[in-house]
Amino acid sequence: MKKFSRILVVLAVLSMAIGLMTGCGNKKSEKSDNQSSVEQIKKNGKIKVGVFSDKPPFGYVDKNGKNQGYDVVLAHRLAKDLLGDENKVEFVLVEAASRVEFLQSNKVDVILANFTVTDERKEVVDYALPYMKVSLGVVSPNGKVITDVKQLKGKKLIVNKGTTAETYFTQKYPDIAWVGVEKNINVAALAVRKYTQLEQQPDNMLYIQGDAEVIDTWFAQGEVDVIHLNFSDPWPKKRAHKKRLSNHAFIARYAHILKPDGEIQMKTDNSALFEYSLMEFQEEGWRLKEVSVDYRREEHAEDVITEYERRFLEKGQPIYRAVFVKNGKEKDAPFPEK
Numbered sequence: 001m002k003k004f005s006r007i008l009v010v011l012a013v014l015s016m017a018i019g020l021m022t023g024c025g026n027k028k029s030e031k032s033d034n035q036s037s038v039e040q041i042k043k044n045g046k047i048k049v050g051v052f053s054d055k056p057p058f059g060y061v062d063k064n065g066k067n068q069g070y071d072v073v074l075a076h077r078l079a080k081d082l083l084g085d086e087n088k089v090e091f092v093l094v095e096a097a098s099r100v101e102f103l104q105s106n107k108v109d110v111i112l113a114n115f116t117v118t119d120e121r122k123e124v125v126d127y128a129l130p131y132m133k134v135s136l137g138v139v140s141p142n143g144k145v146i147t148d149v150k151q152l153k154g155k156k157l158i159v160n161k162g163t164t165a166e167t168y169f170t171q172k173y174p175d176i177a178w179v180g181v182e183k184n185i186n187v188a189a190l191a192v193r194k195y196t197q198l199e200q201q202p203d204n205m206l207y208i209q210g211d212a213e214v215i216d217t218w219f220a221q222g223e224v225d226v227i228h229l230n231f232s233d234p235w236p237k238k239r240a241h242k243k244r245l246s247n248h249a250f251i252a253r254y255a256h257i258l259k260p261d262g263e264i265q266m267k268t269d270n271s272a273l274f275e276y277s278l279m280e281f282q283e284e285g286w287r288l289k290e291v292s293v294d295y296r297r298e299e300h301a302e303d304v305i306t307e308y309e310r311r312f313l314e315k316g317q318p319i320y321r322a323v324f325v326k327n328g329k330e331k332d333a334p335f336p337e338k
Contacts, residue, residue, distance in 0.1 A: 041082060041109050049075040050094040050108035053313075054305035058114055063297055065314055067091045071112035074131070078110065093310060097194055100124060181208045181215070212245060212253070219257040227254055229266040231308040234273035246277035251284045255326055264324040267295065269312045274320040286324040295321035 041047050051071050052059035059071040076086040092108050099115055102108045103125055117127050140146040182191060192207055208218060232245040241247060246266065254264060264281070268274050274293075281288070296309075296319050309319060 038082065045083065046088045046090055047075075047079050047082060047110060048090045048092055048108045049078070050092050050099060050102050050111040050113055051075065052096075052113045053093045053310055055114060056299045059112065060299065061093070061310075061313060065316060070132075071114075075110070075112050095307075097197070101197070179206045179208065181210070181212065181218075183209070183211050185209055212250060215250075216253045216256050221256055222259050222262075224257045224262060225259055226263045226265060227258065229264060229268075230306050231268055232273075234268070234270040236270075236272065241276070244273065244276065246273070246280050248280055248284055251280060251286070255284075258326050260326065262326045263289070264326075265321075266324070267306075267309065267319055267321045269308075269317050269319060271320060274322070278322060281322075281324045285327070287327045288322065289325045290321070290323040292321045293318060295319040 049071075051067060051069070053061040053067075055069070057069055059067070059069040062068045072091070075089050075091070079089040080086040092102065094102050094108070094111070094113055096113070099111050099113060100121065103111060115121075115127075117130060121127075138146055189209075195207070210218075229245050233243070235241065235243045242249065244250075251264075254262075258264075264286070266274075266277060268277075271293075278288070278291070296305075296313055305313070312319060
């Protein structure tokens with residue numbers, strides 16, 4: 001899925017209590033129905049803990065595919081206290097938007113994934129006492145530092161779905177736009193379904209199900225800050241190269257809708273597509289700002305790990321990433337034939 005947004009700078013704007021949460025299904029249910037009770041965990045002989053894969057230093061998967069972080073250490077301690085062995089823990093990777101669902105469906109016994117205590121969540125889950133406090137923040141480019149949340153007005157901001165950051169910004173700052181684009185109708189339907197399952201559905205989020213070959217009809221010239229090309233179809237056969245989202249025809253359309261200093265941020269697991277893309281952007285006059293042939297070798301807390309990316313990481317595959325910057329020398333219009 002491609003998201004159009006500006007990744008903006010760190011600014012503390014809200015203090016939150018992050019809580020340990022144990023699954024309880026429906027709070028109105030009797031305790032005997034709770035498959036994640038302490039008694040049931042002991043009977044099972046292990047505790048299933050939901051953790052993040054991309055939130056260092058709290059919870060993340062290292063370059064060796066091993067769970068690490070403060071939440072992971074705490075999970076091992078829970079296993080030792082409950083079962084007498086810190087290794088009797090099974091880690092389940094969760095997304096922010098799926099934490100409640102995983103508890104209610106008994107896919108996990110406990111969530112240790114930066115789960116903020118809110119009144120809405122208290123209606124359906126049980127919390128332990130908070131074990132840390134954090135602050136919300138945004139990340140912005142050097143030279144365009146955001147020092148006040150009011151500066152976000154009119155800008156595009158990306159947040160992780162299902163988080164209190166999403167709720168806070170979409171409710172308090174409705175002028176900020178959020179756009180997700182997907183060609184595959186089934187994938188787009190899944191994204192919309194997840195949106196409808198949010199505790200509160202913001203009205204400043206937009207999903208577009210369509211082909212990027214007409215992306216220039218969705219946005220005005222110079223309207224978009226950043227375009228993310230995340231694990232797009234490599235179309236490996238040579239005769240299908242015109243369908244690749246990094247083909248020069250698509251690049252020309254991106255140039256048209258991006259701001260003068262706009263960026264294309266690309267991630268892929270396909271080395272052939274990556275090499276092809278580097279050449280295409282170079283031919284079109286874009287400046288290569290960043291490049292990595294093993295992006296997750298180091299931690300990048302500011303960059304959300306997608307579902308596809310998580311699968312590749314679990315298999316030990318390298319992630320290729322490049323950032324291309326529009327610099328006024330690229331071709332814009334008329335659009336070339338695809």
